[in-house]
Amino acid sequence: MNRVISIESIKVACKNCSLGSLCLPMGLTPPDVEKLEKIIKRNRPLHRNDHLFRETDAFSSLYVVKTGTIKTYLPREDGGEQVLGFHLPGEVIGLDAIQDERHACSAKVLETSAVCELPFGQLEELAQVIPSLQHQLFRLLSKEIAEEGKMLTLLGKKNAEERLASFLMSLSCRFKRRGFSPTDFYLSMSRNEIGNYLGLAVETVSRLFTRFQEEAMVRVDRKHIELLDQDRLESVARGSLCSRGNESNSM
Amino acid sequence: MNRVISIESIKVACKNCSLGSLCLPMGLTPPDVEKLEKIIKRNRPLHRNDHLFRETDAFSSLYVVKTGTIKTYLPREDGGEQVLGFHLPGEVIGLDAIQDERHACSAKVLETSAVCELPFGQLEELAQVIPSLQHQLFRLLSKEIAEEGKMLTLLGKKNAEERLASFLMSLSCRFKRRGFSPTDFYLSMSRNEIGNYLGLAVETVSRLFTRFQEEAMVRVDRKHIELLDQDRLESVARGSLCSRGNESNSM
DNA sequence: GTCAGTTCTTGATGCAGATCAACATTCACT
DNA sequence: AGTGAATGTTGATCTGCATCAAGAACTGAC
Known part of the structure; x- marks a missing residue:
């Protein structure tokens, strides 16, 4: 050797x-x-x-x-x-x-x-x-x-916005634990790959990024993501925002 | 002792x-x-x-x-x-x-x-x-x-009938390996639980059981299931039956 | 630099399956 | 056996998201 x-x-x-x-x-x-x-x-x-x-x-x-x-x-x-x-x-x-x-x-x-x-x-x-x-x-x-x-x-019960919010929060947490910024990061995957992973069409992912940005929860520039309101994003992810008074399939 | x-x-x-x-x-x-x-x-x-x-x-x-x-x-x-x-x-x-x-x-x-x-x-x-x-x-x-x-x-890409067919085939295989009949068995879970597991509404599960029966793929009597055409059920499960010439999110 | 091929965005439309509703059947308990 | 609750079925309607379409922005190869 x-x-x-x-x-x-x-x-x-x-x-x-x-x-x-x-x-x-x-x-x-x-x-x-x-x-x-x-x-x-x-x-x-x-x-x-x-x-x-x-x-x-x-x-x-x-x-x-x-x-x-x-x-x-x-x-x-x-x-x-x-x-x-x-x-x-x-x-x-x-x-x-x-x-x-x-x-x-x-x-x-x-x-x-x-x-x-x-x-x-x-x-x-x-x-x-x-x-x-x-x-x-x-x-x-x-x-x-x-x-x-x-x-x-996520795949069985969450709707599109809950899925994307969950995805962003998951990345945020994981970056944080690695010492990177939890609120400012780059996505290394394409919109298509995100959609595929989340069980959504590309177009839906794209529209949601736009909407989240309009609602001032995130800033999106191509693959660069800034989380502006983590609390609200977390709420959306948990499905505890807005109406949704459901309890479907609760048995 | x-x-x-x-x-x-x-x-x-x-x-x-x-x-x-x-x-x-x-x-x-x-x-x-x-x-x-x-x-x-x-x-x-x-x-x-x-x-x-x-x-x-x-x-x-x-x-x-x-x-x-x-x-x-x-x-x-x-x-x-x-x-x-x-x-x-x-x-x-x-x-x-x-x-x-x-x-x-x-x-x-x-x-x-x-x-x-x-x-x-x-x-x-x-x-x-x-x-x-x-x-x-x-x-x-x-x-x-x-x-x-x-x-x-299954949850990300398959439609309702593919999901239910996959579910039945999965049970069938597992029963078979345990020495039970792969074509004749009882479901120990409710329709609601099946739907919940597969990300479908109860009503959808119920309708699909009816439809599968009409199409002579299975015989359903309450919780008792008989698989009449495993090959076709398998095809449905794989999504390789009918039209579906898609390749969505294929990248 | 240019051009072809991706990738992304946005709008218009359609549909699978959820939801709502009503009834049927079965189950659990007395 | 009888009653109420849970579970299952079937039909009618609604809707979230897929799909279709078209253009914009970016990427990489030369």
Whole structure:
């Protein structure tokens, strides 16, 4: 092995990573983090439209987004696609592939991104000897499952404006936790991708951005978003604004 | 400990369980299954409308449905609820609670059911020393995540008849794997619950059942369902029947 | 710089499915 | 068995959002 790897290893070192506790190492002791670092592979940066993996590809590693944004999606029967999610720094992709050793979705890069690669076989071995890592992995997978519930409610019950407001608030929260501005950010995905993700037509998304802006809740300039009234946006997201005195399907 | 537990232990014994390989023990060696059995708790049977747990309850155990059906749901802001899923024998509930030690959803019994209780702390300890159990657990969680994608496509892109057809086919498959008839079964959930789960109004579900019956795809008598033409139902579910030459949001 | 191909916006129209309403059936309880 | 409540069905109407259409703004390749 090459001895001159100091620069490289600094770049990978979890303890120097800006993600800090957002990532897997959370809750691990420093020596355990070091063991974890040993199995992490670094890859060259990925560029817009690169595929990190495709559906049915053999599964070997999980990936943590270090910088950039990655979209996961499922091809549909009719040739279209269903966007499953947009993944920001600190978020892990590939969890759905553990079950049958094949990726269950495709992952495409939306803007220049860097990822940490975690060979899953080695990760499992490590989890076998580091209880807190095993626990951390269970938590990670569990969190993903819990999030799903929210999304089902969004797609099953919310109307268009509630969906878009929820989407913006979700991004805001996630940016905030990463130390970015929660009120001023750029969208790395197209209107089409937003609509696809939220189960809405592009035109509806576009109209809603315009309306939200007219109502002074946000300022929209192309992909640049400023949230002007988070409280109201949050209310809209929860569906607790305006009339809506319904309780449909309440049983 | 009581020595006279033979009857009890037979009832719990995974090797005698009709679920067989559908359940957690899948892929474990007999001695490992025995260790697993030691931590499984048996509970008295649950009755219709009992709650197995409620959202925000402290999390201590996963549950495997042994017989019956259990519905998981999330309360909504407006007082209604969002049905997250219907769980048949062999399916595990509570996975979404690992992350923060609280249940993320409520679980309600639809018809008299029995469950195996797996104290998660002990399960983790066991997974720490049985690599194949750890792997099995990762797979289990992963599967749940992968399934989600399908559901997002259903709610985001499919129309009413595609949704109901998908629902029936999903039940059919799951019954089949459990050794029940895939073409003749009883629904343990109400029309309202089906509609809620599929993001449809009750009336729509009711009309579709009528229509499917008129089209001779199914025979419906109250909660009793017979699938008369699985192929066509499958086609409807995939949206590959009739016109629909669309490719909306295909990018 | 120009031009072709995306992506986005805005307006006009149509329709799937929600909602409203009324009745039928089944269930739960005494 | 009888009564009230819950659940299911069917029809009529309404509406939110998809779809269609057309132009504007941006992007990237040369």
